[in-house]
Amino acid sequence: MGASFKNPYLIGALVIVAVLVIVGAYLYLASPGYGDQEEEPQAGTPQQEAKEAQQTTGEVMEVKVRLYEWGIEPSEIRVPPGTTVRFVIVNEGRYTHAFEIEREDIGFEASSKTLGPGQDDTLEVTFEEPGTYEIYCPIGNHRALGMEGVIIVGEGGGGSAGASDEAKDSTQQYEGISY
Numbered sequence: 001m002g003a004s005f006k007n008p009y010l011i012g013a014l015v016i017v018a019v020l021v022i023v024g025a026y027l028y029l030a031s032p033g034y035g036d037q038e039e040e041p042q043a044g045t046p047q048q049e050a051k052e053a054q055q056t057t058g059e060v061m062e063v064k065v066r067l068y069e070w071g072i073e074p075s076e077i078r079v080p081p082g083t084t085v086r087f088v089i090v091n092e093g094r095y096t097h098a099f100e101i102e103r104e105d106i107g108f109e110a111s112s113k114t115l116g117p118g119q120d121d122t123l124e125v126t127f128e129e130p131g132t133y134e135i136y137c138p139i140g141n142h143r144a145l146g147m148e149g150v151i152i153v154g155e156g157g158g159g160s161a162g163a164s165d166e167a168k169d170s171t172q173q174y175e176g177i178s179y
Contacts, residue, residue, distance in 0.1 A: 060124070065089045067097040067115065070142065072135060075149030083153075084126040091115035096139060101125065101151065103133045111138065130154030 065087050066073045079085055089099045089112045099121075100111040106129055112121040127133070130153045137147035 060084045060086050062086045062088060065099055067091045067099060067137060067147070068093040069095060070145035070147050072099070072137065072147050072149050075135075077135075077149070077151045079127055079151065079153050081130045081154050082126070082128060084124060085151075087112070087123040087125070088120065089115065089123060090120045091117055093117060095142075097137045097142065097147070098139055099123065099135065100138045101133050101135050103129075103131060105131070108133065114139070127151070127153040 061079060061083055063074070063077055063085055067089065068091075077085075087099065091097045094117050096114055096116055098112050098114045100109070101123075102109045108129070110123060110125050112123050115121055133151040133153065135149045135151055136143040
């Protein structure tokens with residue numbers, strides 16, 4: 001035969017649990033953002049940090065670059081041609097890292113100093129020539145382990161071979177950059 005509930009406390013407890021589950025589900029499903037497509041990244045997420053890292057200050061775009069095992073954030077940076085970018089590079093990892101920007105087809109190379117854990121550096125570069133520039137950690141096999149990304153200057157990037165000497169010379173006016 002069927003089970004019978006003779007204990008009124010058990011029945012009351014089951015009713016209370018059922019009501020709490022229904023109310024909790026309602027509140028969760030009715031909360032802002034559930035099912036909505038968010039346009040702004042949530043605070044504290046890597047997407048929001050990358051957005052906040054790319055801030056324009058006057059005529060210089062400042063980008064915070066985080067180095068860690070085994071990545072670089074942001075791993076993709078887009079800038080218009082002629083933009084001066086100040087990279088604020090922070091080693092948040094446990095190993096020594098560095099930050100290098102390179103575009104072989106125009107002979108462009110710029111790099112930070114080597115950074116121990118917790119150290120930072122600033123690198124200021126003007127990107128005159130549209131195209132795709134590689135960014136990576138040049139230490140050991142860090143690049144092969146995933147510490148790489150790109151800077152896209154102009155729409156879609158895509159470097160062009162045979163850049164003018166004027167474009168090549170424009171990259172050599174910044175102190176602290178190794179060539």
